Structure formats: structure tokens, C-alpha cells
Amino acid sequence: MASVVIKQGKDGMRWFHSTDDGVVSFGVPAYANKVVSVAGAGDTVLAAYVSASLAGNTPQTSLWYAALAAAVVVEKPYTSTVTWHEIEMRNPNVRL
Numbered sequence: 001m002a003s004v005v006i007k008q009g010k011d012g013m014r015w016f017h018s019t020d021d022g023v024v025s026f027g028v029p030a031y032a033n034k035v036v037s038v039a040g041a042g043d044t045v046l047a048a049y050v051s052a053s054l055a056g057n058t059p060q061t062s063l064w065y066a067a068l069a070a071a072v073v074v075e076k077p078y079t080s081t082v083t084w085h086e087i088e089m090r091n092p093n094v095r096l
């Protein structure tokens with residue numbers, strides 16, 4: 001029972017999980033409207049995914065939050081930070 005996340009830059013991300021019955025998978029897009037700096041985007045994804053998971057979210061929801069977090073940081077210059085509030089502002093369907 002292993003899970004992996006493949007980070008694919010402008011093509012978003014895809015999550016894979018192997019079970020006894022086969023492999024399940026889902027993808028999320030890159031939500032950025034304009035890319036200013038991708039520095040630290042992968043680290044942001046990891047931090048947001050783990051934080052969301054530890055808060056009790058499903059892998060799918062956690063990956064979605066991570067994708068929204070990445071979109072926020074790539075639209076900022078240099079390496080940057082993102083808050084849960086910014087993620088929430090990015091998509092009104094987010095319930096943190």
C-alpha cells in the first residue's frame with residue numbers, strides 16, 4: 001500500500017495509490033494565472049499537502065489545497081510564503 005505524488009510543473013500533479021485491487025489515481029491542474037517565480041513551489045506543495053493531511057483531509061482534498069498553495073506562490077516573486085487564508089481566498093469552496 002504505497003502512495004506517490006508526481007509533480008509536473010505547469011501540468012499540475014497526479015496522485016497514485018496502489019492497492020491489492022490495482023492502482024487508483026487522480027490529478028489536479030496548475031491553477032496559476034501568471035507565473036512569476038517557480039522557486040520553492042515544490043516545497044510549498046509538500047508542506048501544504050502534509051499540513052492538510054495532518055488536519056484530517058483526504059489525499060484528494062489535500063492535493064487540491066497543495067495545488068492552490070502552489071498557484072499562490074508561483075504568482076509571487078522569488079521564494080515566497082502562502083497562508084491558509086490566501087488559499088481560502090483563492091477558492092471559496094475551500095473549507096479549512
Ligand SMILES: Nc1ncnc2c1ncn2[C@@H]1O[C@H](COP(=O)(O)OP(=O)(O)O)[C@@H](O)[C@H]1O
Pocket residue numbers: 007008009010011012013029030031032035038041042043045067070071074
Ligand atoms: N511553470 C509553471 N506553471 C504553472 N504552475 C507551476 C509551474 N511550475 C510549478 N507550478 C506549480 O507548482 C507545483 C509544483 O511545482 P513542480 O515544478 O511540479 O515541483 P518541483 O519543482 O518540486 O518538481 C505545480 O504542480 C504547479 O501547481
Ligand SMILES: [Mg+2]
Pocket residue numbers: 009038041042
Ligand atoms: Mg519545478
